[in-house]
Amino acid sequence: MTVRPDIKVVDATIRDGGLCNNFEFTDEFVKSLYKTNIECGVDYMEFGYKASKKLFNESDFGKWKFCDEEALRSVVGNNESPMKIAVMADVGRCDFRNDFLPKSESVIDMVRVACYIHQIPAALEMIQYFHDLGYETSCNIMAVSQANESQIESALDMLGQSCVDVIYLVDSYGYFYPESAAELAQKYVEYGEKYNKLIGFHAHNNQNLAFANTIETMSYGVSYLDATASGMGRGAGNCAMELLLGFLRNPKYSLYALLTFIEKYILPLKAQGVKWGYDIQFMITGQLNQHPREAMKFTADGRTDYCNFYKFISDNE
Template sequence: MGRKFKILDCTLRDGGYYNNWDFDSNLVDVYCEFVESSPIDYVEVGYRSIPLTGYFGEYFYCPIYVLQRLKKNMPSKDLVVILNEKDIKVSHVKDLLSPCVGIISMVRVAVDPKNMERAIELAKEVKTLGFLVAFNVMYMSNWKKDPGFLGSLVEIEGLVDYFYMVDSFGGVMIQDIKETIDIIRDFSKDIPLGFHGHNNLEMAMANTLESIENGCSIVDATITGMGRGAGNLRMELLLTYLENKGLVDLDFNALSNIVAKFEELKSMYQWGTNLPYMFSGANSLPQKQVMEWVGLNRYPLSSILTALKNQKDSKKDNIKLPTLEKKKKFKEALIIGGGTSVVMHNEGIQKMLDDRPELCLIHAGARHINRFLDAKNPQFYALVGSESQKLSDKVKDYSQLKGICVYPPFPREMGTKIPEGLLEMSEELESIEFTRASKDSPLAISIQIALDLGVENIFFIGFDGYMNEINNVQLLTTQENQSILNDLNTISEIKATFLAPTRYKDITLDSIYKYIS
């Protein structure tokens, strides 16, 4: 029909940043059925990787049985895997890719421009196995400032089948597409080009069409735009446009069916652009940190924007607080989370506090502060993100507070906003030493408070874990909390006890009613 460019779908690879590369098998079956009937040419189904620390799911490692199943379900499509150049050495290539011969057609390599020489050696090894090779070269918005790495294009002509411009920050504008292609053509007239756009500024569609207009041979998109950070060009948008132009044939029933399935997933993980992603795109700031901040829902958008502006301006925090004094003050602490078990066992908690006046009470956040305003026990309030404002909203008269507001160590990336009247009762941790899982988790801060106060016996309640189906915020919080608790378990002199049922693992569970008369 006159189409001179290829279309690559990378939903399972780029979308995996939201669900740890774990996709429901039924969803994948529907996805494969759609793709097989679609005008999509290449399907990037995930990474192939050496073993890495931490959890990464099925489509990060793409075991051979997975690739065989995908090829069976999409027999007419060219399957693609990607190697992350920073993790993969030449010596890994044969073990990773030899089993893929006859199943996949192309290997893409994610390349940092400063590592082009290393990527070229990888490509040579990949080529010996008979695969097409594509370079996904990151940070396109910075190339005009430092195009020197493009001199290596002479070395890859005939070696690399596609040279992708990757808009890593999602900040490229239409005029940048032609200017960047012109720069590339100064070094190589013939190497086939590709474009992979992110959608921070909602320019992915316009930039993709501009790249096609300027001779790109292949472009990427994903179903519903599912992809890292703000996401990618929506495949359904691209295909609908091309169908209207007479460049593809399209079954809209099949398209609407797969889009509906991924929209269900989107309601859980909430990919797509927002104000922080727009700011990071416009200023060429990395999306990884924004994705974590947005994903945990710990900070309001205004705080995330402050943090991004601080990064751009190389600024540190605006407030340095007194440091919480480290010395042995308490033997026991009760850390209260935001879970419903605090409500269910409220009377028991009150009785335990009455029976143990020397026990210090540490609030991991502001949710249940009002319930314990009358408790005579020393209290500490672990505050991050918007918790200071939540505390202020709950307690209009600060004289009711019987303790100290404790913040993460200085400098705090978000800056520090403390409502007027709380500043004089606010301190900060010197450091968080027992875990690397988080610097700003209410749970981590609460535990560090207890450790700094010399506590040997820590009780927990209100950390129930989430039941049944959980959204992305709850999933990320659960994973973070479990890592923090795992790290606490390594401190042999600390006894940690949960006083109500929880879904967290590898904990000591007791009953709160065992500890009250």
Template structure:
């Protein structure tokens, strides 16, 4: 049986869905449940990762220290993982402190064409003996060949595996197959996939990734995550088992963990709303959803127009300030 390594970012990607307001109590509750289910990696933090709490992308209810110390105290079998974007997270302030707290897995991420910025963070993580991966976000915005070039840089910098993120939920299974196949052929380290469900293809795309050679997958409880949410973890575990893959995760206990997550940490279970579909079609970062909704409503602009304009401008995570610019431009056009 082929083994698939599962990473669960319910407590990181899911933080987007609640404007980064997950509490220490909620972190503890879900960590206990995921640990009992033997989830290999539980990723915790602000939706945009370590050091990202800010007015621009949203302030966390809890500090990074509180989030990580709480998770560490309630994980005994599972490893504690973090998402690190250079620019948000510094080495001396953020990464060093996270390592002192005891994080086990560090995933250093960049926009899919900017792997150069990850060199120092990847090198530092490996130097400290941590399990270290490279992540290429918004990967639909690059060709398969370009993704391979960027991933090869991360491999050279010390990444022990590469995960591509469908951050906008924009992929079709054929897109995933093309990119994962190219990465498997072009690199000598494991390849992984992180799916979003804007077009209802989170599970299908994850399975396409595995069939193309990926050995790492992300999934969240009930799909709790940005926009329409992620590939639903408990469904993913069940489907992989039916296909003959092993994850080491206890099915009954991950089903229990999902029930607990729905009850304790989710105001609403993610669904595919109209704006989520448009976001996926436009290729816009799923984490923009709350910002787009709020600003569009304030200025009485059609959210769908905002998403398509953001997609046309190729706006990416960290450029949330451009949403207001796009909305105001649309208001001016409407008046003319």
């Protein structure tokens, strides 16, 4: 029942949820979510990606794929709130030397650098660059359920010795059970304590365990907890913010404004056909520790022939 002052709740709805609707949120949606998050006591709001405009055509995506400073300011002004603003920068897909202002000229507070484990050297270069610009940084190592222990330990050592502030355990494939997530979280926390870094957790809901894994890893010392409104996120989605806020006993956090937001903005989005959330096809790729791309295609095609999917995915291994 005690309050953990290290806990930070991170709303990733626009960023991970943007993968469900090509980042095509209305301005009203984003503005309302910003206000909602502040009312709920959310600590960070991640707005989207800083994707390279050389690699991606601006006209092919909503603006939160790029998170231009003007776009951010049109929502948050100068962000006169206690909530911090985050964006994600993908290794290899971000023109980071051109697309970031110095922190003193930007409303962005934190840059989250996402990479696969073999890209850690490239991530470190970006982290140093963002740190030097004045930003808080995190490194979100994706798909670690497919990495082996020595790779992970080596990555944690490299990050430990860097200037990064937060190291994220990311269950990209929704493969972890609470027990395995907790085991790995303990390792991250151990390195975090050694190197004075905080640890974060980003869940996917393939086996309907996103919330359970989030609170389990939290109980083992993870501080940064990613969640999204109604779990909106790629494929099976993420940890639902409403479940997380209902769980946290800190009176700083409250649920009510989020319920209003869900009623007014999330339900219409679902009614329009934007799809995410737990379903059998995601369970299958999660159980098999596979990327959900085939399950996402199955969903997009409106298929429900789970047996064929199961056979296809099992053969494919």
